[in-house]
Amino acid sequence: MRAETESLASDVRQSLTLLRRHLDWDNALRRLDELNARAEDPNLWNDPDNAQKLMREREHLERQIQAVREIEQELDDALTLEELGDAEGDDDTVGEAQGALRKLRERVAKMELQSLLSGEADANDAYLEVNAGAGGTEAQDWAQMLLRMYTRWAEDQGYKVELIDESQGEEAGIKSATVKVAGHNAYGWLKGESGVHRLVRISPFDSQARRHTSFASVWVYPVIDDRIEVDIEEKDLRIDTYRSSGAGGQHVNTTDSAVRITHMPSGIVVQCQTERSQHKNRAQAMSMLRSRLYEREIKRREEEAQATADQKTDIGWGHQLRSYVLQPYQMVKDLRTGVERGDAQRVLDGDITGFLEAALAHKVTAEDKSEGGHSELARG
Incomplete structure (x- = not known):
C-alpha cells in the first residue's frame, strides 16, 4: 500500500474509532434491537407521545449506525481499488482510489464533529444573553460588539435571530440584551460560549486615547418545547x-x-x-x-457527574473564557482551549466557528480523561 493511501486510511480509521466510542457501539446495537422489538408491539400507539419518542430515538440511532457502516464499507472499497491499481501498475486507478479516500476523510471528519453535538438539548434553539460588565460606556459598547459577533455568526449559519429583550446604554452600546437563535443544533454550537469575554483596545471614548480593558458576560441556555416538563409553581x-x-x-x-x-x-x-x-x-x-x-x-x-474529575469541563458565570486584544497588537485567544487567532476583526465580524469546534472537542477530551480514557480529538 502506498504511503499516501496508508495515511488517508489511517485518518479515516481513527475517526471511525472515535465515532464508535462516542456512539457506545455495542450498547447502541443492543438498544436498536430493543427499539425495533418495541416498535412491533401492536399496543405501542396506545400512548402516542411515548410512541413518537420511541420512533424518534429509533430513527436517530439507526441513522447513526448506518452512517458508520457505510463509511466502513466505502473504506474497504477504496482500499480494494487501490490494491487492484497497484497490482496492475495503473496509476489512474490508484489516483481514483486516493481521491475517494480524501472525500471519505472529509465526510467522516464532519460526522466526527456532529457526534459531539449529542447532548440532551444540543439540537434545540438557544437563548443567548449578553451583559456589560463594570465600566460604563466602554463595557456597554463591548457588549454590543459581542452581540453583533454572535448575530453575524448565526446568520451566516442560516439561523434566525430574534431580539427578545434589550436595555440600551446611556451613551452607546447596551447594558444587556437577550436574543433567540433558532435553528438545528443552535444550543449545541453555542453552549460553550457562556462565560466572561475580555476586550483590550484603545478606547474610542477616551479623549486621551488610552488603552482600556472591558468585560462582558455571555450566558447561553436551550429553548425547550412542551414535551419537556418543568414544574413551576x-x-x-x-x-x-x-x-x-x-x-x-x-x-x-x-x-x-x-x-x-x-x-x-x-x-x-x-x-x-x-x-x-x-x-x-x-x-x-x-x-x-x-x-x-x-x-x-x-x-x-x-x-x-464530574465532581471527582481533576479538570472541570463546564464553564460558568464569572469564568474568563476568551480575550480579544485590538491594541497594541491583534489577537483573540481562547483561555480554555488555547486556540489563538491573529485576525481579530474577522472574529468580531462573526468568524467564530473554529472556536466553537475547539470548545466541543475540548469538552469531550476532558470528559474522556475524567473517565480514565484518552480522546483522539486531542490530536493535532
Whole structure:
C-alpha cells in the first residue's frame, strides 16, 4: 500500500474509532434491537407521545449506525481499488482510489464533529444573553460588539435571530440584551460560549486615547418545547410589569407591556419587552424561565457527574473564557482551549466557528480523561 493511501486510511480509521466510542457501539446495537422489538408491539400507539419518542430515538440511532457502516464499507472499497491499481501498475486507478479516500476523510471528519453535538438539548434553539460588565460606556459598547459577533455568526449559519429583550446604554452600546437563535443544533454550537469575554483596545471614548480593558458576560441556555416538563409553581413567582425602554418603536412604549418574572427559589430573573402585548411578553418570559430552569438542572447533573474529575469541563458565570486584544497588537485567544487567532476583526465580524469546534472537542477530551480514557480529538 502506498504511503499516501496508508495515511488517508489511517485518518479515516481513527475517526471511525472515535465515532464508535462516542456512539457506545455495542450498547447502541443492543438498544436498536430493543427499539425495533418495541416498535412491533401492536399496543405501542396506545400512548402516542411515548410512541413518537420511541420512533424518534429509533430513527436517530439507526441513522447513526448506518452512517458508520457505510463509511466502513466505502473504506474497504477504496482500499480494494487501490490494491487492484497497484497490482496492475495503473496509476489512474490508484489516483481514483486516493481521491475517494480524501472525500471519505472529509465526510467522516464532519460526522466526527456532529457526534459531539449529542447532548440532551444540543439540537434545540438557544437563548443567548449578553451583559456589560463594570465600566460604563466602554463595557456597554463591548457588549454590543459581542452581540453583533454572535448575530453575524448565526446568520451566516442560516439561523434566525430574534431580539427578545434589550436595555440600551446611556451613551452607546447596551447594558444587556437577550436574543433567540433558532435553528438545528443552535444550543449545541453555542453552549460553550457562556462565560466572561475580555476586550483590550484603545478606547474610542477616551479623549486621551488610552488603552482600556472591558468585560462582558455571555450566558447561553436551550429553548425547550412542551414535551419537556418543568414544574413551576405560581406561588414561587413574582411578576412585575413596566414600560418598555428598548428599540421596539414608539407604540411599544405607550403602556406597561414589558414583563419581568422572578423565580424566587432560584433567584432567576427573566424579562421580555419586544411585543406590544403584555400577554405575549409574559408568555415569552415564562418560556425563557422554563428554559433557564431546565439549563440549571442540566448543569447541576453535569457538575455532580464530574465532581471527582481533576479538570472541570463546564464553564460558568464569572469564568474568563476568551480575550480579544485590538491594541497594541491583534489577537483573540481562547483561555480554555488555547486556540489563538491573529485576525481579530474577522472574529468580531462573526468568524467564530473554529472556536466553537475547539470548545466541543475540548469538552469531550476532558470528559474522556475524567473517565480514565484518552480522546483522539486531542490530536493535532
